[in-house]
Amino acid sequence: MKFWVVRLVSLAVAFGFAFGADAWIAGSMPSAYRLAVLAGLFVTLAVSLNLINGITGQFSIGHAAFYMVGAYTTGFVSNQFYAQQPLGQPMWLIAMALLGAAASAVAGLVVGLPSLRLRGDYLAIVTLGFGEILRIVTQNISQIGGSYGMNVKPFGGPVQTLWVVLLLAFLCVSICRNLLKTAHGLPFVAVRDDEVASSAMGVRVSSVKVTAFVIGSAFAGAAGAMLAHAETFISPDMFRMDVSFIILTMVVLGGTGSITGSVVAAVVLFGIPEYLRTLQDPITKLPLAVPGQALLGSLVAVGLTVWGLREVSRRVHGNVQNRAVAYGGTLLGGAVVAWLFSVVFGLIPQIAALKFDVNMLRMVIFALTLIVLMLLRPQGIFGHHEFSWRWLGGLLGRRPREATA
């Protein structure tokens, strides 16, 4: 009885949040709406890839392919059939999410099958290749726009999709969490840890792998469906392997296997470049420009700071205060170094004359963030941990030094 009450309440909260956020953001911050949709989609993508990569240990680096299959299938179907169907617009969106999921699940099955024979890096390259093949084939089919892309405007214009996107992200997160919470999830982790031992314990390794691929790709497909309807335009260029890499990065950076980590990393990694894009100079209202000497100075400082932080984390133990002082000191030192170097570089006229638009810099900053985070925390932000109140409490209070695994 209690179970059902909790379940109903949580479902109500999820729906309430999804619709509430949709209405609120659409009403008050039109420019943020698109970002919220994309962030939600990246959360879904990262969490679903985490199921394949992090939880089941199948090294798939072609997740954008499933995203694309969902987007193109539903975009095409929407364009062709929306006018002739009786469902309303909201139901149609849900139907499209389901269709995208189904189409990508089939694609996931196709990719999952070679995974039975291939391991590690070989599987990785095959999944990557599968994505590239699909993308290039799409580029060559003129009926769906070829390399020019395809408009998806069944409704005659943009529609509100945030609520579906949020529900999708919720669903994806809860399915993965449920899997890990029940005994059914253990075989997935067992396959990741040791295939031979798993099969000796009666785990049907092949079916576990294929299941992971199918579920993971189905969510990516549903996300693709929403992308097509939210952006109203899709092109093969939106699904290049960089996208797969970014999703993979979200998974690893969040902590392989940690759902919480994937969610946080997805939001952060999606957010950084988007935030940089919107930065403006407070006075001129033009995109923020960085002088050459400041850029080079910060590059040097970032390098030194990373090195310093690593050394600190390796050498400084003891109580929270000591460590906080050491870390804070290193960061402060980094800022001083940045300033010093920017003064020095400023003396060189060629460098002082350079000005860089933040918008141009954003991918450089993104890449640097990636490298720095990986160097500082190779096990990912969350490691293997999941969010829970107890874990948070342990983090804030005194905690034993983590065993470096």
Added chain:
Amino acid sequence: MSQTVLALQDATIQFGGLVAVNKVTFDLNKGDLFGLIGPNGAGKTTCFNLITGVYKPTHGSIKFHGQEIGGLPPAKIATRGICRTFQNIRLFSSLSALENVVVGAFLRHRTPLWTALACLPPALRETKALREESMRLLEVMDLADEAHTRSSDLPYGKQRRLEIARAMATRPELILLDEPAAGMNPLEKEDLQSTVKKIRDNFDMTVLLIEHDMRFVMGLCERIVVLDHGEEIAHGPPDAIRNDPKVIEAYLGEAHS
């Protein structure tokens, strides 16, 4: 008369030119405590791999309760009721001790995957039941205190015992132990001997084990097969094996020289 559980008939496997196991024939009766010994590279572990489906035999048959299992996939064989441990411990390193055992017990799950994905009560109940059952096995193996320790953080001897617990969780009729006492001190070995006996007596399992420690095998097993260079050179009760000149030459000879 006791019933035959496992029957190897001329089981042979060849890797290229190397005949790793050559025409090995022996029977295991229900409730046997059976030892498989031989010098290094004699083909003992390969024999296990044949029985558990890791390799497919080149010739010969392996029958479990009269049904051919040679060449079946390992998971199928596990489902039929044969489970094993590994010589070089292969625990699921990121899972806790308890979860390792649950993976074994999961073999007998009934609820479909979707109920777990939706987190419905049947799946939750089953999870709880499997965990309780696994906990009991950990108690039997004296590992209850370590239930929530990551298996890779356990000391070596406990990892070996955890492997046995995990295999027992599948409720096999036949359990294959690959060098269960390796790396243990004499005290732990003695402990393990009584545990293996307990497994056989209390859990109604047939035990086939590989071991290098002669005292351990001789003190525990009721029948022994000796392999050398993939061939069966002796077969019988411990006393007969101890005095078999062929065995002494191949194996004990070097140890006693």
Added chain:
Amino acid sequence: MAGLDLSILPQQLVNGLLLGSIYALIALGYTMVYGVLRLINFAHGEVFMLGAYAALFTSWALGFGPESRGQPPQSSALYLVIMLLVSMGACALIGALIELLAYRPMRNQPRIASLITAIGVSLFIQYAGGLFLPQSPPPAISEAVSPYRGVMTAVLKPPPADLAATIDEIRAREQAAKSLAEAAKAENKPEAKGLEEEYRSIQRDLRAKVGEADSQTVRITVPHGQLIMLVTTLVLMAVLRHIVLKTKTGRAMRAVSHDFDSAALMGVNVGRVVTLTFIIGSALAGAGAMMYATVLRTPLSPFLGVTPGIKAFVAAVLGGIGNIPGAVLGGLLMGVVETLVVWAGFSGFKDAVAFVVLIIVLLFRPGGLLGSSKVEKV
């Protein structure tokens, strides 16, 4: 698609091999690094790109820049050698730096963490390159650098004898008509116009016949530059082979590749071997980049390395990653297959075919063409 033109097939095969030799050079870097570190060095394509820019800047420094006023200097083989060496040196340095700064700190971390770092380094170089490197209009290395601008032609199948005879006959008539027409024109005779027209008509005839003969001739044309490129590639591969098989360093490399930890325990200076591997692999990419930019005269961009990089990586996997002859074989195969696909009229699919071949091969040989798929010991 208007039927396959078989007469240009041999030429296409040769072009494929030439392209493939570049892929092979890049693939060697991937495979060597993978061999010792089990790391897919995604930044290798970017090292290649930087190598191409290094060659460009060298050519500018030598006086072949876009702004060089007056006559550019006389082309010389020496310049090419300098560019090649600078490219290789620059790439070696960059490769070693990447290893030292980004990969070495990750040595004891899970492999996937190094992989993500590699992706990060690759993105960083691409976009930082986008900030600092000249790119619009896409710069290309001046053709004037190379003294080898001729072509070499080998005729595999001459045109039919009767056609050749007809052509000779028409050519003779053409010559006669030409001199007649010219003479008439010089003397301002009234029939000059008619003769001129007759001469033109014979000339048209001749062109048609020559065209016909041309289409029935099977020949291979190779620019001298590409020939030199192929020879250079082969020499570099021979040097690599010598290093790997005959020198102490090579033995250490093979040991590390076989078993990293044991090699370290046996006293191999693993750090040095890894650095050397990056230096050698990157230098090969640098050589490939210089030739790619100079001989094939590809316009440069900071994203230049992505496609050849990924294809070379596929080539390395195709041959069996970690296997040096495999990388060469894979590279050549990749080049040939790609050229053939374009020849067959599917140029839109040329970037996909690499993966199709790879997937087919891996399904039958999961360890690649020359690689061995390791059976896990239980």
